[in-house]
Every structure is written in C-alpha cells, then in structure tokens.
Amino acid sequence: MSANVALFVTCLVDVMRPRIGFAAIRALEAAGCTVVVPQGQTCCGQPALNSGDRPHAVALTKQTIEALEPYEAVVVPSGSCAGTIRCHYPELFDDDAAWQSRARAVAAKTFEVMAYLDEVCGWKPEGVTLPATATYHDSCSGLRELGIKAQPRRLLNAIDGLSLKPLSGAETCCGFGGTFCVKYPAISNAIVTEKADAIDTTGADLLLAGDLGCLMNMAGKLHRKGSKVRAYHAIELIAGMGDGPAIGEEA
Amino acid sequence: MSGFTDRVDAALADPILKIAVERTAGTAEAKRAIAVDAFPDFEAARTRAAAIKDHVIAHLGPYLEQFEASAIAAGAQVHWAQTADEACRIVIDICKAAGARTVARSKSMLGEEIGLPHALEEAGIVRVETDLAEHIIQLADERPSHIIWPAMHKTRDQVSALFKAKHANPHVEETIAAMAESARRELRGAMLGADVGISGANFLIADSGAVCTVTNEGNAELSLVPPRVHIVTAGIEKIVPSMPHAIHMLRMLARSATGAALTQYTTFYTGPKLPGDRDGPEEMHIVLVDNGRTKMRAEGLAEMLRCIRCGACMNHCVVFRQIGGHAYGGTYPGPMGAVLTPALDGLAPNRDLAHACTLNGKCQEVCPVKIPLPTLLKGWREKSWREGLEPTSMRWGLGVWAWVARRPALYRLGTTVAIRAMRLIGRNGWIASLPLAGGWTKHRDLPKPAARSFMTQYQQEQRK
Numbered sequence: 043m044s045a046n047v048a049l050f051v052t053c054l055v056d057v058m059r060p061r062i063g064f065a066a067i068r069a070l071e072a073a074g075c076t077v078v079v080p081q082g083q084t085c086c087g088q089p090a091l092n093s094g095d096r097p098h099a100v101a102l103t104k105q106t107i108e109a110l111e112p113y114e115a116v117v118v119p120s121g122s123c124a125g126t127i128r129c130h131y132p133e134l135f136d137d138d139a140a141w142q143s144r145a146r147a148v149a150a151k152t153f154e155v156m157a158y159l160d161e162v163c164g165w166k167p168e169g170v171t172l173p174a175t176a177t178y179h180d181s182c183s184g185l186r187e188l189g190i191k192a193q194p195r196r197l198l199n200a201i202d203g204l205s206l207k208p209l210s211g212a213e214t215c216c217g218f219g220g221t222f223c224v225k226y227p228a229i230s231n232a233i234v235t236e237k238a239d240a241i242d243t244t245g246a247d248l249l250l251a252g253d254l255g256c257l258m259n260m261a262g263k264l265h266r267k268g269s270k271v272r273a274y275h276a277i278e279l280i281a282g283m284g285d286g287p288a289i290g291e292e293a
Numbered sequence: 294m295s296g297f298t299d300r301v302d303a304a305l306a307d308p309i310l311k312i313a314v315e316r317t318a319g320t321a322e323a324k325r326a327i328a329v330d331a332f333p334d335f336e337a338a339r340t341r342a343a344a345i346k347d348h349v350i351a352h353l354g355p356y357l358e359q360f361e362a363s364a365i366a367a368g369a370q371v372h373w374a375q376t377a378d379e380a381c382r383i384v385i386d387i388c389k390a391a392g393a394r395t396v397a398r399s400k401s402m403l404g405e406e407i408g409l410p411h412a413l414e415e416a417g418i419v420r421v422e423t424d425l426a427e428h429i430i431q432l433a434d435e436r437p438s439h440i441i442w443p444a445m446h447k448t449r450d451q452v453s454a455l456f457k458a459k460h461a462n463p464h465v466e467e468t469i470a471a472m473a474e475s476a477r478r479e480l481r482g483a484m485l486g487a488d489v490g491i492s493g494a495n496f497l498i499a500d501s502g503a504v505c506t507v508t509n510e511g512n513a514e515l516s517l518v519p520p521r522v523h524i525v526t527a528g529i530e531k532i533v534p535s536m537p538h539a540i541h542m543l544r545m546l547a548r549s550a551t552g553a554a555l556t557q558y559t560t561f562y563t564g565p566k567l568p569g570d571r572d573g574p575e576e577m578h579i580v581l582v583d584n585g586r587t588k589m590r591a592e593g594l595a596e597m598l599r600c601i602r603c604g605a606c607m608n609h610c611v612v613f614r615q616i617g618g619h620a621y622g623g624t625y626p627g628p629m630g631a632v633l634t635p636a637l638d639g640l641a642p643n644r645d646l647a648h649a650c651t652l653n654g655k656c657q658e659v660c661p662v663k664i665p666l667p668t669l670l671k672g673w674r675e676k677s678w679r680e681g682l683e684p685t686s687m688r689w690g691l692g693v694w695a696w697v698a699r700r701p702a703l704y705r706l707g708t709t710v711a712i713r714a715m716r717l718i719g720r721n722g723w724i725a726s727l728p729l730a731g732g733w734t735k736h737r738d739l740p741k742p743a744a745r746s747f748m749t750q751y752q753q754e755q756r757k
Contacts, residue, residue, distance in 0.1 A: 051747050053698075057708050058740065060747035079751050084698040090691055092652060094674030094683065098695035105699055182653035215611045219651025224732035226298075226649050228305050231736035232615040233651075262737030265723055290722045290740040 045162075047075045048113035050106075050152075052123045053085035054254045059289065062254060065281035066119045066155045072281070073165035077117075082109030088126045091134075092220050100134050104141065107131065107148050115162070116152040119277055120253050121184020122220075124154040129187045154184055155277055156252060160193035166200040172284040173203035176248035177241060178276065180213045181256045194252055197280045204279065207244045211237070218259040230259075238263040241271055248288075249273040261289040297645035300620040310446050314617045317445040318608040324552025325605060325659070332548065342545045343663040345538050346530075346599035349499075350590060356499045356532045357581060363502030367564030369577040374407075380582045381412035384491065384524055387578050388418055393488035397516035399506065400424035401493025402440050402602055403528050406624045406637065407584060409491070421483040423512040425476055432459045438618030440625060441550050441604040446617050480512070490517040490574065494527035495601070496542060497579075500535045503563040504579060507546065507556040514560055523562065523574040529581050530598040542601055545661035549603035589636050593672060597632050599662035606656035606666060612649055621646060628656040628666045635673050644682050647673035705748055712742045 047070060055062045067077045087102030106127070110116045118124035128149045135142035159165045176198070184190035198204060217223060217233025224230075237260055241249050249264070249271050251257050261273035272288035287293050304310055329335045349356050361371045374380035388396060396418055398404065410431075413420045422431040426444040430437055432455050437443030444452070453472055457463045460479050464471035492513055496505040504525050506513045517523045533539050539561075547553045566573030590598060607613040607627025618626030623634030623643065631646035647670045656666045677683055697707050718724050719741030726734045733739055745753075 056747040057712060058742045060743050060745070060750055063747040063751070079748075081748075082701055084701050084704045087695075087698075090695055092671065092674070093687065093691055094647075094671065094676070094678035095688075095691050095695070096675055096678070098691060101699055102695060182651070182655070186654035186658060213655075215651045215653035215655065217611060217651060219653070222648070222651045224730065226301070227732035227735055229301060229612055229615055229649065230651075230732075232305055233611045234737065258740055259737065262723075262733070262739055265738045266736070287722075290738065292722045292741075293743065 045075050045114050047077055047115045047117050047158075048110050049077050049079050050083055050086070050110060050116050050118045050123065050127070051079065052118060052120045052254070054258075055119055058258065059254055059275070061278060061283060061286060062119050062275045065275070065278045065283045066117065068283070069155070069159055069165075069167070069277060069281040070117060072167070073159055073163040075163070078113065080109040080113070086123045086126045088123060089221060091126065091130060096134070103131050103134055103145065107141075107144050110148050110152070111144065114151065115158070116148065117155050117158050118152065119155045119275065120255075121154045121181050121188055121190050122253050122255065124152055125183040125187035127152040154188055154190055154252065156194045156197055156280070157188060157190050159280070160196055167197060167280050167282065168200070170200070170280070170282045170284075171202040172279060174247045174284070175205050175207055175245070176250050176279075177207045177209040177244040177246040178212060179209060179216060179237070179241070179249065179251040179256065179260065181251050181253035182213075182215050184252050185213060190252060194250075194276045194280075198250070198276060201279060201284075204284075207246045209244055210240050216256045216260050218256045220255065223259060231263075234259055234263045238267055238269065242269050246271065248279075248284075250276040250279065252276055257289055265290055296642070297620065297622060297649065300622060301616050301649075304616040304620045309448055309451070310617050311615070313446050313448050314614060316448075317439075317442050318614055321551055321604075321608045325549060325608070326552075328548040328552040328554065338541070338545060339661055339663050342542060342601075342661055343599055345533060345541065346601075346662050347595075349532050349534065350530060350595055350598045353529060353532065353587070353590070356534065357529060359499040360497050360502060360532055361581075363498075363500060364564070364579055365502070367502045368567060369502060369564050369579055372578060372580045374580055374582045374584070377407035377582070377584050380407045380526060380580055380584065381409055383580050384409060384526060385412060385416045385418070387522065387524055388413075388416070388489050391489055391522045391576070393418060393522070395419040395421060395483065395487045396489040396491050397421050397423050397484045397487035397520060398427070399490065399492040399508065399513035399516045400427045400443065401491070401526060402437075402624065403493045403526050403582060404491065405437060406528075407526065407582060409526065421480065421487060423480055423484055423516045424508065425473070425510055425512070428476055428480060429455065432456070436619065438626065439604060439607065440602050440629075446619065481515075484512070484515045485519050487516065487520045489522040489524060490520040491524045491526065492517055494525050494531050495546065496539045497527055497532045498536060498539055498561070499532055501561075501563055503536075503561040505539055505543070505559065505561050507543065507559050509557040511558045514558060517562065518572055518574065521574055522576045522578065523565065525562075525577070525579045526582055527579065529583055529586055530600075546601050546603050549605040549659065549661040585636055594632070594636060594669060596664050597629070597636075597669060599664055600629055600633075601662060602629075603661055605659040605661065606664075609655045609659045611651065611653065611655070628670070629664070632666060632669045632673070640673060640677055640680070641682055644673070644677045647671075647677065705746070708746045709749065712744070712746060715739075715742050716744065
C-alpha cells in the first residue's frame, strides 16, 4: 500500500484542533501512504449547502473539487465533511454534465480516514498502548451516509490497554447539527444535555468520536457540567497521540 | 423571536411534557426495534413499500378513476375536493341532507388537516370524537400533538383529572381500566346514537373500492356501522392498487407505528348496507381530497406522498422528543410535519421547521417507505434562501464567509486572526463566553483553539 493520498483537513480541524490533522497524517503514513495537503482547500461548503445557499455551496464545491482532483484518494478526518463530498457533491450538478462527472470522480475516491485505514489499507495500529476506558459516539453523517460503525472500533480494539464501554444511545444525534446548535440553542442544549448524561453514566475515562463538531459540542457540555470525561477524536488515539491534551486542555 | 421559538421555549420549560413524550415515543422506539428485528428482511419490505407508493403516485389519475368506479359499483358515492374548504363543504352538505344533529368521528389526520372539527362546529353539528385520545383532546379543547397518539403530551394523571371534571359519571378508582371504563360510558351511547359517522382512510383499494381503517379501540367500527350515513374523507395519496398491496402496507404501518404485528381492528368498508345485510349505513360517501397534493407531486415533493402516517419519524426524532408536537404549529408534527406544513400552510411562516433539524438522518432510516426527509427539508431551506426568506444576518454572514473561503490565501489570514481573537478570551483551555456565538456558550464551553492553525503548522514544518 503506497497510495498518494490528499488530506482534506476540514475547516474545523484546521482552526480548532490541528492535532487531528497531524494524527491522520501519522496514521496514514504508518499504513504506507504518502500524504499531501493540497493548498487550495478551505471548507467543503457544507455550511452553505445546509443553509440552502446553493450558489455559494456550488462555488466552494468547485474549488474543493479542483483542489482534490489530482490525487489518487482523498482522506478526511470527519464523516460529515467526507459525506458531503461523497454523497452531496454530485447532487449539485444535475444540470451540468461536465462538473457532475468531475464531482462523481472526486466523490468516488473520497474516504473518511478511519474507514480508509481499515477498509482500503487493511491496517491496524501496532505497538500503541493507552491504559484507559473509552466510550464511542457514532456521529450521524458518518454512520448513516458512509456506514461508519465497525471500522473505528476495529482500529481502537488494536490499542493495548484500551477498553471500550458501550454508550447508551450511541447512534442518537448529539444535537450539534452544524448551524443548528447556534440557530436553536435551547433545543440543541436539551439534546446534548441528555447525551452528556449518557456519556457520564458509562463511567468511561474518555469520549471518542470521528467528527470534531460533535466532539466540541459534547466536550463543551461535559466541561460545563463539571464532568471529568476527556474527549478526543478517535484518530488521535489510533495514531498513538492519545497521551496528548484532550479537547479543551492546554498543550 | 418567532412563533416557533416561543412555542419551543414553552415546550422546553414544561417538565411534564418531556416525561409524557419520552414515555410514549420511547416505548414505541423500543417496540419497533424488536418488531423490525423479527421481520424477515425488513429492508426489502421497505423497498417494496416505497415502490408500491411511487407507482400509484406516478399513476394517480388512473388509479383514482378505477377506485371511483369500483366504489360506485359497490354502492358508495364518490366526491372530489380540490381544497380543504371544498372538502368541508361537501361533508357538511351531506350531514345537512341527512338531517344530522350528531356525528361520531373516528380519528383522522386528514380531517384535522382540512379543519373538519371546526367546520362541523360552525355548522351547528354536534361532534363526538370517539378515539380515546381524540376524546381527551376534545375534552381539553386542544389540538393533537402526534399523528398516532394525539394526546401523547398528557400524562395519565392529567387525563384522570380531566375525566373527573368533564365526564357525567367518572371513574373513582385510579386505574387505567377504570378510566377507560369512564370514557366508554361517556362515548358508547353517543356512538350508537349518532346520525352520521365520519372517518378517514388508511388505504383506498382501487380494484374493490374498499376503504381500510385501522384502530386499536374498535371505535371506528362502532362509529361507522350503526349511523345511517358513513362519510370518508381521504387524501388522494391513500390509494393502493389491490388488497395484497394494502396488506403489505399494513404490515409496515403497524410495525413502524407501535411495533405491533397488526392493529387490533383492521376493517375494510366496501359500500353501504346492501339488501339482505343485517347492519351497516344506508349511505356511504367518500370524499377524495387533493388539498395541495397534486401540487406537491409537481413541485419536487412526490416522495412525501409515500407517507403512510405511521409516526416513526417523529418517535425517533431528537428534536421532537424534546419539544413535542404542538411546537411545530401545524397539523402534522415531527420530520414529516416539517416537510408537509410549509406545503399546506406556506413556507414564510414555517421556515423555522426546515431549519430546526440536525439532519442526522434517523427519520429516513426508520421510515417504512424510505422518504428522504432530510433531503426534502434541505429543499425547503433552498427555496427559503432563493425567495429571500432567510434573515439578513444569515445571508450576510454566509456571504462574507463564502467570499473569504473562496480565496485560500485570504482565508488563512482570516483563520489566523480568528484564532488570536479566540485565544485572547480563552481561560485554561476553554472559552466560557464568546461574542456572536452566544447560542453556543450560553449552554456549553468552547474549547480554545491551538495557537496556530493546521495549515500554518504544516507549512512551517514543510519548510524545515
């Protein structure tokens, strides 16, 4: 396995938690990939797409397609952004055959990072140790658009000392929903309050997930309520970076 | 503040509502999961159910004409209504022609949609709701909050108090059985004494002209058979070609709604009483109602016409589970309501419904006819954007963001500035209050970003 893969960092990882991007590179390189970070990328356009702003969504989609086209594969540390590229980019060009075929080509080679490592590379972390208990939240877009469920668990199970505790309602939305959480803060809060309680109930040391948006929502609520649970993107543990600062901890 | 936001705040402030919704929807969710697991290849059954509905919706005209001919042959009278008002007028005229003073109504969401309860009252006709939950709603003078359990927002204790205040001869013992008996005492005489029985239809069978209703209380049968006249009001999308199709849809409906294999009572009404029959109404009228359905079909909402009104989407919706049904403000709540209400009542006053959704996809996953509800909701968001209904702040904010995001070099500068600003406010790794992001920080903390963005760090490392 020596694929030349492009990392689509995602706007949230770029600004809020660069460690996730570096963890993705580290794991992909360990799996034998050559990783490139295309400089033309910014955001996949999901905020515009989900707000109904089709013109801006199309503009950002075209920019992202152009940035990612030259590579064998595109890997994304987010089920939500990968889902946008894989499932929704081609839907934007019903009236434009040329762009639609370009969108389809990029969609077909775009993968969520843990699905790529597990299914395409057939890779598992080796020699990674982390004595802790963790619980895993299945973020909705990854779960329902991309079928991501077993892949992260297979990778996490290869970490020595890490034990996974089942989360009640693991497939229930955390209430993030992109701009939903700021447009309807009261509803979002009611949902994430229940999620944070369910996480606390597991007694796990760590909360893991595959999407930074959901993680920030859940970690932010856990911190506000005084919980001791620490949150990481699962790829950080898989890449052997689970000994670093959790979300909201100073480096 | 919009009407929607006010209703949401009221709902979230009501602890009893939360308990009531969780009890019913939570039970339904658990029971449905068991029923679906036990069903051989539920996924294939969903695909077939969707295909049946897509077929009839694509060929509505011929199937409705076939239904009309079959129903007339069975002795029923068929009426066509373009609008809600027209449908109500037809029903009232039939009631008046029959000299009806009292009608017994078996729960029908289509009846709610066209405003039939109100129209009957305006016409001075006494309306008796015979479904137990609709009876509760009528006593409380409220609106249904769920399409399967109209009174799901009420707890048993609230219902007990209501019966004691309103029933002629209420229960004494505080048991479910005693309360049901109290309702039975109240309703049975009214059902048997009604001049007209009004129902909806779960399915219309094209090749036989039969109308199918499902209930768990038997109230439909008791409301529709003894009176002299039976009136059915049904949306035109309720049509299925023949009995085997209806049976397939029934298997999907009951499991998706309550997790039961079948409802307690599943009845097919084919025409009125015929010579030699011992009972049944003398007249049967079927009012086929469009009320925007052909427009929905023409304007990109054909998939919504697959809906069989099972309620699974709302039972599994994280938003509905928090705010209940009344907050949605329309006849139909939850995800299916959020798609239907803008079509029925207009987008401008209901634009919030399309946005108050996390797009988590659970509703689509449990829908027995595979309606792509999140996609349809995003369709409303797009229409709202195109028509300029979105708030100016949102349009400007997204516009500026997208303009910058299309210029990667400028975008990098922007992220650097944003990171510095956020880090100035952060304390011990967290930001407890952030200007312009109060919706976030009112309820949760925001992690402080790292000192340098990924792109900055990556470029610095590449240069080494």
